[in-house]
Amino acid sequence: MTTTRTRPRRAIPLRRALLALALGAAVVPAAQAQGSNWPSKPIKVVVNFPPGGAADTIARAISQPLQDALGQPVLIENRGGANGNIGGENVARAQPDGYTLLMSSGGMVSVNPHLYPKMSFDPTKDLIPVAAAARVLVFLVTKPSLPPQNVKDFIAYVKERPGKLSFGSPGTGSSPHLAGEMFKSQTGLFAVHVPYRGAAPALQDLLAGQIDFSFDPGIGLNQVRAGKLRLLAVGSPKRSPLFPEVPTLDEVGLKGFDADTVFGFYAPARTPPEVVSRLNTEINRILATPAVKERIANLGGEAVPGTPAAFHDRAMADSARFGAIIRERKILAD
Known part of the structure; x- marks a missing residue:
């Protein structure tokens, strides 16, 4: 159990983040991942939680159709621990060539900076959002x-x-x-x-x-x-379509109760923009397919295709919401 609290890190503004991405990507050697050269080998998706959880289930639902779309194997590797930080750091330190991705709950970006006095990486600087995948209810x-x-x-x-x-x-x-x-x-x-x-x-x-x-x-x-x-x-602002008769906590008197979070894909900072764009396009298309929508729905979740910028904005909104409860309850990292 840690003994010191941490102040929430100030997230860099979205415009600055996207500008930094564009400028950083410009210096990545073209041979790493450009145009038709990518992908030319298997892609690894690190899931920063153990097998059997929501992140793992969502990653596996998307990996096979993504493999079909890209024409290269998409391999899942589970690296759980430290509320997602171990897997997150692994991807943050990987080559920004489009061959290592992260599937994570939004909590690694929106929650962990409030919990840990020192993180070995900065999720808002060392990782970039690629595509949201699912809104996960509790x-x-x-x-x-x-x-x-x-x-x-x-x-x-x-x-x-x-x-x-x-x-x-x-x-x-x-x-x-x-x-x-x-x-x-x-x-x-x-x-x-x-x-x-x-x-x-x-x-x-x-x-x-x-x-x-x-x-x-x-x-x-x-x-x-x-x-x-x-x-x-x-524990969501709206009822689940799977159990329409079951009330939300807001409806029974816990006003404003919202514990939803968005799971999605990240890449190392400086990953080429054309690779991020291709991945975002393919993942959004996959999320619209009946098979994947059904698999996410079976978790009680909802597929949420969108832009990397929208995914970033949601994470920052969640950071403010979850940061408030972390400070109020004086929650410390283990």
Whole structure:
């Protein structure tokens, strides 16, 4: 556990970031990745979370059609740890030639600078956005042995047992963790946070009854359908099309509750603009295909094609929103 807090880093303005990208790219040797020469070998996508989580699922849904579009293998490599920083640094230090990409939750850019006193790289300078992929919702789920059948009863139940119930997350500072802290802040209840190394092990312990509830990033929805978990609410501004009868937390009185985050692809700074443009075009096209849209929807998420600039803007808005709860709850990195 770290002992010092960090001030949020000031994100460089978007216009400056894009100008720096253009100027930096101009000095990249043309032989690295230009025009028809790219791609001429396999492309590696580093997923900065363990297998089985939302980032891994989204990366694998997109990798095969991207491979077909580019005519080169697209290989997935999981490098989890430090809330995404280990995989993020790996890509930030890679050659900016278009052959190493990162698939990450937006939290690496919007959350981690608020959590870590020192980062070995600056995600707003050493990485550039390539394409958003999916807006990922979180779902308040409980083990079915708990008596409450709705959110209001659940809040009352936890309040009557301060510190007796626990909730799991993929790690300190992850969007499911911050959703839990928002929930505690707005309700005044106290529950113990149990961080895991990824969403999949947190789900496993919830199913085993080792923890009591979680804000699941969609990977537990099949267990909800099977009756192995109870879904109480959606931590999003709008209801999920998969469960239209389930209310949002905003609707049940937690006004403005929004724990959504956007997952997407990044590249090392100074990656040639034409490579970024090609990747953005292909990924946006893939996100519009029924098969990929359905796979993301099965997570309870939503495909969000768009420009690199729009992806950047969303990350900066999330940084302000999540930074506020991190400061309020005095959350420190592990």
